[in-house]
């Protein structure tokens with residue numbers, strides 16, 4: 125179920141881009157290596173669709189290629205990692221079903237297990253009600269059947285969070301990344317940048333976390349120096365850096381501008397005011413930007429993650445989430461709470477510190493991992 129899309133068709137290269145190809149290409153498929161995201165692509169192109177059809181609708185493109193086995197293996201390896209991560213928390217959702225009857229005691233145990241997994245009161249109530257309905261209509265008689273029904277209920281609850289990040293609708297696509305200190309913003313941006321660059325997208329990074337001197341170096345470590353450029357200014361004004369980066373991204377015809385922001389400020393200035401200012405200034409550089417405002421959340425923050433989502437969403441109007449560190453002691457259930465109370469799409473989840481440890485979010489997989 126990988127989505128793979130064309131980036132913007134070459135014919136649409138805006139006049140702005142100074143380095144546009146000398147002669148416009150005829151309406152024939154562009155060379156796959158450069159212009160088409162690979163089948164494993166995490167990134168949607170336009171037009172966006174919830175469950176993208178395998179064949180691109182509008183522009184001519186090479187036929188979809190089957191996902192190579194290696195890709196599938198990699199993905200299942202990642203899934204195992206997530207399962208192990210979630211299991212470390214002594215996840216007792218599965219334990220509730222062992223030698224169990226379908227009775228009130230089972231539902232009570234499930235309630236406790238879901239709450240323990242950070243699912244929160246509202247989502248837990250919703251899931252149990254939904255589960256009772258499913259058990260009734262399926263006339264299940266075994267606890268093992270109930271387990272499958274709960275996995276279905278969780279997958280259905282999480283499904284609205286599944287969405288592809290769309291690249292190519294704007295040049296550049298400006299993505300602002302926010303989150304509290306240590307959430308994994310810079311790491312996630314690095315991973316994302318590398319993958320975008322691998323797929324032929326040109327990326328410009330705005331090191332708008334000017335507070336941390338190491339931020340620029342941290343970004344550079346991840347970035348491929350040949351395909352990625354960075355706009356930074358040690359100790360400078362984050363909004364000014366962002367403004368410059370978006371303008372540079374436009375002038376240089378970049379596909380993506382990623383704005384890395386601070387989670388803590390050296391001054392008394394309120395973080396939210398600072399972020400609002402960055403957003404405003406980015407919008408001044410490009411009236412349609414930012415096209416995405418992502419919040420990065422440490423998966424270990426439990427119910428506080430929901431509070432963060434609400435607070436940042438109210439200030440910035442979030443378009444997507446990245447949940448990191450699901451390989452550690454995170455309990456995962458907080459995604460259910462988010463789905464129930466503030467359903468903002470989860471574009472990516474982080475399951476480790478390595479480059480490949482960032483993946484797209486799939487509700488069904490996650491539900492299975494959560495159930496152990």
Ligand SMILES: Nc1nc2c(ncn2[C@@H]2O[C@H](COP(=O)(O)OP(=O)(O)O)[C@@H](O)[C@H]2O)c(=O)[nH]1
Nearest residue numbers: 305306307308309310311448449474475476477
């Ligand atoms: N285990 C694990 N560690 C992560 C993950 N993402 C980020 N980190 C680590 O979290 C720490 C803070 O990350 P950083 O990107 O600097 O956070 P920032 O302050 O939000 O930019 C670093 O040590 C990262 O290596 C993840 O998915 N899993």
Ligand SMILES: [Mg+2]
Nearest residue numbers: 309310333339
């Ligand atoms: Mg950072």
